[in-house]
Amino acid sequence: MVTLPLGTARRRSLPHGLVSLGRIAAFLFRAPPSAFGLVVLALLILMAAFAPLLATHDPYVQDLQSTLQPPSGAHFFGTDELGRDIYSRIVHGSRITLTIIFVVSIVVGPIGLFIGTVAGYYGGRVDTVLMRLTDIFLSFPSLILSLAFVAALGPSLNNAIIAISLTAWPPIARLARAETMTFRSADYIAAARLQGASSARIIWKSIVPMCLPSVLIRLTLNMATVILTAAGLGFLGLGAQPPLPEWGAMIATGRRYMIDSWWLVTFPGVAILLVSLAFNLLGDGLRDALDPKQINKR
Amino acid sequence: MRRRVIPDIAGQAGAILVTLAGLLILTFVIGRIMPTDPVRAIVGEDATREVYENVYRQLGLDRPVWQQFFFYVRDVLTFDFGTSIRTGQPVLQDIARVLPATVELATFAIVIGAGLGIPLGVAAAVNKDRWPDHVIRIASLMGHSMPIFWTGMIALLIFYAGLGWVGGSGRMSQFYIGLVPERTNFLLIDSALAGQWDVFRSAVNHIILPASLLGYSSSAYITRMTRSFMLDQLNQEYVTTARVKGLSRNKTIWRHAFGNIKVQLVTIVALAYGSLLEGAVLIETVFAWPGFGQYLTSNLLIGDMNAVMTCVLVVGLIFIGLNLISDILYRVFDPRTR
Numbered sequence: 001m002v003t004l005p006l007g008t009a010r011r012r013s014l015p016h017g018l019v020s021l022g023r024i025a026a027f028l029f030r031a032p033p034s035a036f037g038l039v040v041l042a043l044l045i046l047m048a049a050f051a052p053l054l055a056t057h058d059p060y061v062q063d064l065q066s067t068l069q070p071p072s073g074a075h076f077f078g079t080d081e082l083g084r085d086i087y088s089r090i091v092h093g094s095r096i097t098l099t100i101i102f103v104v105s106i107v108v109g110p111i112g113l114f115i116g117t118v119a120g121y122y123g124g125r126v127d128t129v130l131m132r133l134t135d136i137f138l139s140f141p142s143l144i145l146s147l148a149f150v151a152a153l154g155p156s157l158n159n160a161i162i163a164i165s166l167t168a169w170p171p172i173a174r175l176a177r178a179e180t181m182t183f184r185s186a187d188y189i190a191a192a193r194l195q196g197a198s199s200a201r202i203i204w205k206s207i208v209p210m211c212l213p214s215v216l217i218r219l220t221l222n223m224a225t226v227i228l229t230a231a232g233l234g235f236l237g238l239g240a241q242p243p244l245p246e247w248g249a250m251i252a253t254g255r256r257y258m259i260d261s262w263w264l265v266t267f268p269g270v271a272i273l274l275v276s277l278a279f280n281l282l283g284d285g286l287r288d289a290l291d292p293k294q295i296n297k298r
Numbered sequence: 299m300r301r302r303v304i305p306d307i308a309g310q311a312g313a314i315l316v317t318l319a320g321l322l323i324l325t326f327v328i329g330r331i332m333p334t335d336p337v338r339a340i341v342g343e344d345a346t347r348e349v350y351e352n353v354y355r356q357l358g359l360d361r362p363v364w365q366q367f368f369f370y371v372r373d374v375l376t377f378d379f380g381t382s383i384r385t386g387q388p389v390l391q392d393i394a395r396v397l398p399a400t401v402e403l404a405t406f407a408i409v410i411g412a413g414l415g416i417p418l419g420v421a422a423a424v425n426k427d428r429w430p431d432h433v434i435r436i437a438s439l440m441g442h443s444m445p446i447f448w449t450g451m452i453a454l455l456i457f458y459a460g461l462g463w464v465g466g467s468g469r470m471s472q473f474y475i476g477l478v479p480e481r482t483n484f485l486l487i488d489s490a491l492a493g494q495w496d497v498f499r500s501a502v503n504h505i506i507l508p509a510s511l512l513g514y515s516s517s518a519y520i521t522r523m524t525r526s527f528m529l530d531q532l533n534q535e536y537v538t539t540a541r542v543k544g545l546s547r548n549k550t551i552w553r554h555a556f557g558n559i560k561v562q563l564v565t566i567v568a569l570a571y572g573s574l575l576e577g578a579v580l581i582e583t584v585f586a587w588p589g590f591g592q593y594l595t596s597n598l599l600i601g602d603m604n605a606v607m608t609c610v611l612v613v614g615l616i617f618i619g620l621n622l623i624s625d626i627l628y629r630v631f632d633p634r635t636r
Contacts, residue, residue, distance in 0.1 A: 033435075033436065033439075132313075132316050132317065132320060133320065135313075135317055135320075136317055136320035136321060136324060137324075139317060139321070139614055139617045139618055139621070140610070140613060140614055140617065141572070141573050141575060141576035141613065141617070142576070143576045143579060143580075144575070144576055144579065144594075144609075144610060144613050145610070147579070147594065147595070147598060147606075147610075148325075148328050148606060148607070148610045149328060150598075151328075151598045151601065151603070151606050152328045152329070152603075224442070224443060228443075228445055231445050231447075231448075232445065232447060232579075232580050235445075235447050235448075235580065235583075236579075236580070236583065236595055236598075236599075237599065238598065238599075248445070248447075251445075251447065251448055251451070255451060255584075258451055258455060259455070259459055262455060265448065265451050265452070266452070268448075269445060269448035269449075269451075269452065272445045272448065273440075273443055273444050273445065273448070276443040276444075276445070277439060277440065277443035279443075280439045280442055280443050281439060284435070284439065
């Protein structure tokens, strides 16, 4: 009896993935815009990780003696209407932004993958029903649908995250479905089926791993929209609630004082702009990196 | 080819009907899971048990869910969307009153967005991988990345408070409110019809800043799509042929290549127009623009679910409508679909 070298396939596939990831990263770093995006996101992660060390003040402690102070050596970005240090609040706010990104990704990715692969694999009526459902969600602009969900669930950061997730999965499902359709009739799937693998097993073991890379990239591309929607909800008072240092909510409260104290709205806005720009630049670079016509050019 | 048109249209009508039904289910579900008690919102906190139960029954809340849904669909089909708790008016009447302000803003914005985005996209494609392409790419990504409510505030600070070039918030100066007879509720049209050019100028002064910001943010998408459509054309052989036979560069680009992407652009601009509604929700809050977006958000904050659900339904309908229109335009203009 021949013993099949079961381990080899798996061992070989992981380094291969890492190699191509490394090549993509190298490609991204060669172009200034996407390198800028990567650097900003790295800084964001560092900022969130070391927030207590980087912050000069407690983000929640009020100091009514020094309200609405302009930027200075003591307060890099000035203070808000309750005397809280804006720089420290922005540093701590990066944790909220990262939380939103992280939670939305781990909710949206699996939902989109599940619906997309099931629709693509089974085809026929299952496909029609699931894709109709996707189309219904796609027929709304994401902010308005999230607004409606938050209104129904009640305003809070968690509900904002749920609402954004509920509106962010359809593009992922579409993509996963399209990918699945191209693999469905491949020989290796037929081989798995002949060996008696169940449909669930084929989807989980053979199709999902193939869809994963493009789904991850699509998630990155969508993050700029997610950040802007979250900030918009915060701004409308439907996302993170005060005193949480969420950037959109900070802009909303600073709005009342903006004519005399420009720093209240300016710095949180720059933070949102930088992060969403970073994701867009990175996404743009990724699209080029994965375009086979482009990757060998530079 | 012609024979396939009728089944195509029938299939599409069926698809639209299914989407519409889904839309209704979605708004119904959102309306049901809300934590606020709809009866309390109407009768207030001090109502007696009897009054409460009367309203409870009037709203049909004692019936099974499927019956409630049936009543909801019947109400929607007969255009009975109930009254807004906040304004006390029928919701549909409210929306008809505020929608023109938003349509005016969005139309102004899409003219700016397409007027900016299409030439920039062509310029980027023609200069691919040279500096104009990079500059345009960064500029349009900026437009795509900015939180529009924040840019709106900064622009107000600079152009209104600082330089005084444009009007501040609202559709016109406080001074003119109520002077113009309301005919269409499109202020620019109403004031022009009435011959009140002072008001017209004030209205233009007020619309220019929010419309430019919305236009800039939608031009990002239009630029990118124009660039990629244009690149597809420029790489084709007929372009080389046109150049070889001695046609000028400009004529080749605008007459031949651009002529072929017009149809695709119509679709893109229609979709961009729809997504302006989304930007309008935020920008209207910043500019105190009395339109659809402000109506939606102010009702959201007080939990007036009748109004909110109708707004969501209207947005969904507008989106479905725009998709349908762009599809039809595609069929009409693209000779290959004939």
